[in-house]
Amino acid sequence: METRATETLKLGNTFFVFTHQSLFLVPPNEYERIQQDEDGYVCLERKYITGIASRNTERVICIVCHGKAAPEDLVFPLCRQMHFVICEECVEDLQEKTNKREIFCPYCKEEQDKKASQEKILSAVLSLMSHQTLHSLEINPNTEVETVTRLSQETKVFLSNVCVSDALFFNLLSKTVVEITNRITLFAHETTLLIAVVRSLMR
Structure with a gap:
Protein backbone atom coordinates (compact mmCIF):
# COMPACT_ATOMS: atom_id res chain seq x y z
CA MET A 1 0.00 0.00 0.00
CA ARG A 33 13.25 26.94 8.92
CA ILE A 34 12.19 23.72 7.19
CA GLN A 35 12.05 23.41 3.42
CA GLN A 36 11.20 20.68 0.92
CA ASP A 37 12.54 20.67 -2.61
CA GLU A 38 10.54 19.73 -5.71
CA ASP A 39 11.19 16.04 -5.07
CA GLY A 40 9.94 16.26 -1.49
CA TYR A 41 13.35 16.04 0.19
CA VAL A 42 13.52 17.80 3.56
CA CYS A 43 16.27 20.37 4.05
CA LEU A 44 17.12 22.91 6.73
CA GLU A 45 20.08 24.94 7.94
CA ARG A 46 22.59 22.87 9.90
CA LYS A 47 22.35 25.11 12.97
CA TYR A 48 18.72 24.08 13.41
CA ILE A 49 19.64 20.38 13.49
CA THR A 50 22.06 21.19 16.30
CA GLY A 51 19.32 23.05 18.12
CA ILE A 52 16.55 20.44 17.86
CA ALA A 53 18.25 17.05 17.84
CA SER A 54 18.53 15.09 21.08
CA ARG A 55 22.12 14.03 20.44
CA ASN A 56 25.39 15.89 19.80
CA THR A 57 25.28 17.14 16.22
CA GLU A 58 28.09 19.68 16.38
CA ARG A 59 29.94 17.65 13.73
CA VAL A 60 27.21 17.12 11.15
CA ILE A 61 29.05 15.85 8.07
CA CYS A 62 28.03 15.19 4.49
CA ILE A 63 28.02 11.47 3.69
CA VAL A 64 29.24 12.19 0.13
CA CYS A 65 32.10 14.70 0.49
CA HIS A 66 32.67 14.18 4.24
CA GLY A 67 32.76 17.94 4.70
CA LYS A 68 31.51 19.57 7.88
CA ALA A 69 28.51 21.79 7.21
CA ALA A 70 28.67 25.40 8.37
CA PRO A 71 25.82 26.63 10.61
CA GLU A 72 24.15 28.53 7.75
CA ASP A 73 24.50 25.74 5.16
CA LEU A 74 21.42 23.91 3.91
CA VAL A 75 21.64 20.18 4.56
CA PHE A 76 19.40 17.23 3.71
CA PRO A 77 19.06 14.71 6.59
CA LEU A 78 19.29 11.08 5.45
CA CYS A 79 17.26 9.62 8.30
CA ARG A 80 15.05 10.65 11.19
CA GLN A 81 17.94 10.08 13.64
CA MET A 82 20.03 12.55 11.57
CA HIS A 83 23.13 10.34 11.60
CA PHE A 84 24.31 11.84 8.30
CA VAL A 85 23.27 14.57 5.87
CA ILE A 86 23.97 15.56 2.27
CA CYS A 87 25.17 19.10 1.70
CA GLU A 88 23.46 21.32 -0.88
CA GLU A 89 26.48 21.29 -3.22
CA CYS A 90 26.59 17.49 -3.32
CA VAL A 91 22.85 17.30 -3.92
CA GLU A 92 23.24 19.56 -6.96
CA ASP A 93 26.14 17.46 -8.25
CA LEU A 94 24.16 14.24 -7.85
CA GLN A 95 21.16 15.71 -9.67
CA GLU A 96 23.34 16.57 -12.68
CA LYS A 97 24.70 13.03 -13.03
CA THR A 98 22.99 10.66 -15.45
CA ASN A 99 23.95 7.49 -13.56
CA LYS A 100 22.39 8.46 -10.26
CA ARG A 101 23.06 6.19 -7.31
CA GLU A 102 20.98 5.64 -4.24
CA ILE A 103 22.33 7.20 -1.06
CA PHE A 104 20.99 6.21 2.32
CA CYS A 105 22.02 6.20 5.96
CA PRO A 106 24.21 3.14 6.69
CA TYR A 107 22.60 2.83 10.12
CA CYS A 108 19.02 2.96 8.80
CA LYS A 109 19.22 0.78 5.68
CA GLU A 110 15.72 -0.55 6.16
CA GLU A 111 14.22 2.81 5.17
CA GLN A 112 14.48 2.35 1.40
CA ASP A 113 11.19 3.94 0.33
CA LYS A 114 12.02 7.57 -0.49
CA LYS A 115 8.57 9.00 0.14
CA ALA A 116 8.11 7.15 3.42
CA SER A 117 11.64 8.00 4.54
CA GLN A 118 11.27 11.74 3.85
CA GLU A 119 7.92 11.81 5.62
CA LYS A 120 9.50 10.18 8.68
CA ILE A 121 12.30 12.75 8.60
CA LEU A 122 9.85 15.66 8.40
CA SER A 123 7.75 14.19 11.19
CA ALA A 124 10.87 13.64 13.33
CA VAL A 125 12.05 17.22 12.81
CA LEU A 126 8.64 18.62 13.73
CA SER A 127 8.35 16.30 16.73
CA LEU A 128 11.72 17.50 18.04
CA MET A 129 10.63 21.11 17.54
CA SER A 130 7.26 20.52 19.20
Missing part, protein backbone atom coordinates in the same frame (compact mmCIF):
# COMPACT_ATOMS: atom_id res chain seq x y z
CA GLU A 2 1.41 3.39 -0.98
CA THR A 3 2.27 5.73 1.87
CA ARG A 4 0.22 8.86 1.85
CA ALA A 5 2.23 11.96 1.03
CA THR A 6 2.74 14.75 3.52
CA GLU A 7 0.32 17.61 2.98
CA THR A 8 0.69 21.20 4.17
CA LEU A 9 -2.31 23.52 4.34
CA LYS A 10 -2.54 27.07 5.64
CA LEU A 11 -5.22 28.91 7.60
CA GLY A 12 -4.46 32.54 8.39
CA ASN A 13 -0.89 32.63 9.70
CA THR A 14 -0.80 28.99 10.75
CA PHE A 15 0.50 26.06 8.72
CA PHE A 16 -1.18 22.68 9.23
CA VAL A 17 1.32 19.93 8.38
CA PHE A 18 -0.30 16.51 7.98
CA THR A 19 2.05 13.52 7.97
CA HIS A 20 1.14 9.84 7.81
CA GLN A 21 0.82 9.55 11.59
CA SER A 22 0.66 13.08 12.98
CA LEU A 23 -0.66 16.61 12.61
CA PHE A 24 1.43 19.66 13.50
CA LEU A 25 0.50 23.34 13.71
CA VAL A 26 3.49 25.45 12.71
CA PRO A 27 3.91 29.25 12.95
CA PRO A 28 5.43 31.05 9.91
CA ASN A 29 8.83 31.70 11.52
CA GLU A 30 9.27 28.00 12.34
CA TYR A 31 7.89 26.82 8.99
CA GLU A 32 10.50 28.88 7.13
CA HIS A 131 7.08 21.29 22.91
CA GLN A 132 3.43 20.43 23.56
CA THR A 133 0.51 18.28 22.46
CA LEU A 134 -2.84 20.01 22.77
CA HIS A 135 -5.85 18.21 24.25
CA SER A 136 -8.25 20.72 22.71
CA LEU A 137 -8.13 23.61 20.26
CA GLU A 138 -10.66 26.09 18.93
CA ILE A 139 -10.05 27.04 15.32
CA ASN A 140 -11.38 30.44 14.32
CA PRO A 141 -10.19 33.18 11.92
CA ASN A 142 -7.68 34.44 14.52
CA THR A 143 -6.15 31.09 15.53
CA GLU A 144 -2.36 31.28 15.83
CA VAL A 145 0.38 29.27 17.53
CA GLU A 146 3.70 30.59 18.82
CA THR A 147 5.64 27.32 18.57
CA VAL A 148 5.30 24.00 16.75
CA THR A 149 2.33 22.22 18.32
CA ARG A 150 1.17 18.64 17.85
CA LEU A 151 -2.44 17.48 17.68
CA SER A 152 -3.23 13.83 18.42
CA GLN A 153 -6.10 11.51 17.51
CA GLU A 154 -7.62 12.40 20.90
CA THR A 155 -7.37 16.17 20.45
CA LYS A 156 -10.78 17.85 20.31
CA VAL A 157 -10.89 20.50 17.60
CA PHE A 158 -13.74 23.00 17.79
CA LEU A 159 -14.64 24.85 14.59
CA SER A 160 -16.48 28.13 15.06
CA ASN A 161 -17.35 30.90 12.57
CA VAL A 162 -14.51 29.99 10.26
CA CYS A 163 -14.01 29.50 6.52
CA VAL A 164 -11.76 26.52 5.73
CA SER A 165 -10.89 24.49 2.65
CA ASP A 166 -12.50 21.11 2.17
CA ALA A 167 -9.01 19.56 2.23
CA LEU A 168 -8.26 21.03 5.66
CA PHE A 169 -11.66 20.05 7.02
CA PHE A 170 -11.47 16.40 5.96
CA ASN A 171 -7.84 16.10 7.05
CA LEU A 172 -8.83 17.39 10.48
CA LEU A 173 -11.63 14.81 10.57
CA SER A 174 -9.13 12.03 9.88
CA LYS A 175 -6.55 13.16 12.47
CA THR A 176 -8.57 14.63 15.36
CA VAL A 177 -12.01 14.70 17.00
CA VAL A 178 -13.85 17.56 15.26
CA GLU A 179 -16.83 19.37 16.78
CA ILE A 180 -18.63 22.20 14.99
CA THR A 181 -19.82 24.77 17.53
CA ASN A 182 -20.99 27.44 15.10
CA ARG A 183 -21.44 27.97 11.39
CA ILE A 184 -18.47 27.15 9.18
CA THR A 185 -17.93 27.54 5.45
CA LEU A 186 -16.14 25.05 3.23
CA PHE A 187 -14.58 25.95 -0.10
CA ALA A 188 -12.80 23.83 -2.68
CA HIS A 189 -9.08 23.51 -2.05
CA GLU A 190 -6.91 25.72 -4.31
CA THR A 191 -9.93 27.52 -5.74
CA THR A 192 -12.26 30.25 -4.58
CA LEU A 193 -15.36 28.23 -5.49
CA LEU A 194 -17.76 28.00 -2.56
CA ILE A 195 -19.06 24.44 -2.33
CA ALA A 196 -20.84 24.14 0.98
CA VAL A 197 -22.12 25.88 4.05
CA VAL A 198 -22.39 23.74 7.15
CA ARG A 199 -25.10 25.02 9.44
CA SER A 200 -24.73 25.48 13.16
CA LEU A 201 -24.25 22.29 15.14
CA MET A 202 -24.02 22.67 18.87
CA ARG A 203 -22.17 20.32 21.15
